[in-house]
Amino acid sequence: MSVASLQITEPQSFFSRYLRWLDVLDPTALLSSEAEVENSRALLEKLGSANKYLTQDKKVNDAQKLCEASLHPDTGNAITTLFRPPAFMLCGTPLAIAALLPHTRTIPAFLSQFLFHTYNAGFTFYNRNVTCKPNKIQPFQPMLLFGYATYFSVLGALPQYLMNKFPSAAMQTFMGRILPVPLVTILSAMNVVAVRLQETEDGIEIKDKSGHVIGVSSQAGSKAVKETALSRAMLMGITAMIPVALHPLLSRSRFILRNSKALGPIKCVATALTFGAMIPVSFSLFPRQGTILRSELEVELQGNTTESVLFYHRGL
Known part of the structure; x- marks a missing residue:
């Protein structure tokens, strides 16, 4: 998974990025299992570039946050x-x-x-x-x-x-x-x-x-x-x-x-x-x-x- 697929909806303003990081830095993301991370990655890969139009969908938004918190943007491998x-x-x-x-x-x-x-x-x-x-x-x-x-x-x-x-x-x-x-x-x-x-x-x-x-x-x-x-x-x-x-x-x-x-x-x-x-x-x-x-x-x-x-x- 590339940086483009992980961050296609990255906000451009500082304040919007700040609010996004408040969500991504949720410590409970560390408790997610490997299966949950893989399922989130699979969902985003399935949607492809269409995920930028679905950010209001809670399931898609949660998958993006979990991937941003767990996967490296360049390789898609778990950190x-x-x-x-x-x-x-x-x-x-x-x-x-x-x-x-x-x-x-x-x-x-x-x-x-x-x-x-x-x-x-x-x-x-x-x-x-x-x-x-x-x-x-x-x-x-x-x-x-x-x-x-x-x-x-x-x-x-x-x-x-x-x-x-x-x-x-x-x-x-x-x-x-x-x-x-x-x-x-x-x-x-x-x-x-x-x-x-x-x-x-x-x-x-x-x-x-x-x-x-x-x-x-x-x-x-x-x-x-x-x-x-x-x-x-x-x-x-x-x-x-x-x-x-x-x-x-x-x-x-x-x-x-x-x-x-x-x-x-x-x-x-x-x-x-x-x-x-x-x-x-x-x-x-x-x-x-x-x-x-x-x-x-x-x-x-x-x-x-x-x-x-x-x-x-x-x-x-």
């Missing part, structure tokens, strides 16, 4: 349950809380960062554009992903190490409150770029409005990776900013002055709510079926079609 879009909230929320909230020692900070970046790398890998045909074989892809996660985890835990080594007030303020937000924002974007770097080098398939493959474009690959990296950076940047912004406000409140131990749980809840609320916003920021102008393609590809706008699968 590993742990890395399906609805699982991102369930698995990512506790990892984001552990990675963003303060620690007292470097090792726990590193471990929380490692789990967070490992899961994000896995999610990016399983939801990437798989039409990329690598020019170089990479037999050690899992080890490469492990290396990326380790590298980003070291950088993420570095502020905690410096805070412990240099316990001055200025260092505590800078490393504990100022640096974490831009750091996690940049690292989250770098995570996406590192995992999907091959798409920018070897290119991804681009299609016309009829679904015919025009060629493989590295320009489209770069655009897809850039958009996904920006959406992930926004997700983590805003999530990281909320507990930092709340700290000075809450710490002066009467309730916290009387119950200082409540500050930590409140920040955890705020982080979880922000992360959960921002996931559909992040996924909706750019269309999953991306577009690129023919004039932006490589010169050798521009002659393959007369259409002014081409399509590609952006990935998540």
Whole structure:
């Protein structure tokens, strides 16, 4: 099943895409059996292009949502349950809380960062554009992903190490409150770029409005990776900013002055709510079926079609 068949009814406006993702991210989709997923796929394949006229039919709409939540748009194969879009909230929320909230020692900070970046790398890998045909074989892809996660985890835990080594007030303020937000924002974007770097080098398939493959474009690959990296950076940047912004406000409140131990749980809840609320916003920021102008393609590809706008699968 191609991206065209899965997303033929993808809304064009941000708000419409946001509402659609609210439905697709329903965690109960993870409980669907393989048979239910296959039945939904069979229904959409049977309808073919006619399904865009039947989106008001509840059965067809439910089948589309289940397929979008469970199947990879490029291959039609089922995505590993742990890395399906609805699982991102369930698995990512506790990892984001552990990675963003303060620690007292470097090792726990590193471990929380490692789990967070490992899961994000896995999610990016399983939801990437798989039409990329690598020019170089990479037999050690899992080890490469492990290396990326380790590298980003070291950088993420570095502020905690410096805070412990240099316990001055200025260092505590800078490393504990100022640096974490831009750091996690940049690292989250770098995570996406590192995992999907091959798409920018070897290119991804681009299609016309009829679904015919025009060629493989590295320009489209770069655009897809850039958009996904920006959406992930926004997700983590805003999530990281909320507990930092709340700290000075809450710490002066009467309730916290009387119950200082409540500050930590409140920040955890705020982080979880922000992360959960921002996931559909992040996924909706750019269309999953991306577009690129023919004039932006490589010169050798521009002659393959007369259409002014081409399509590609952006990935998540």
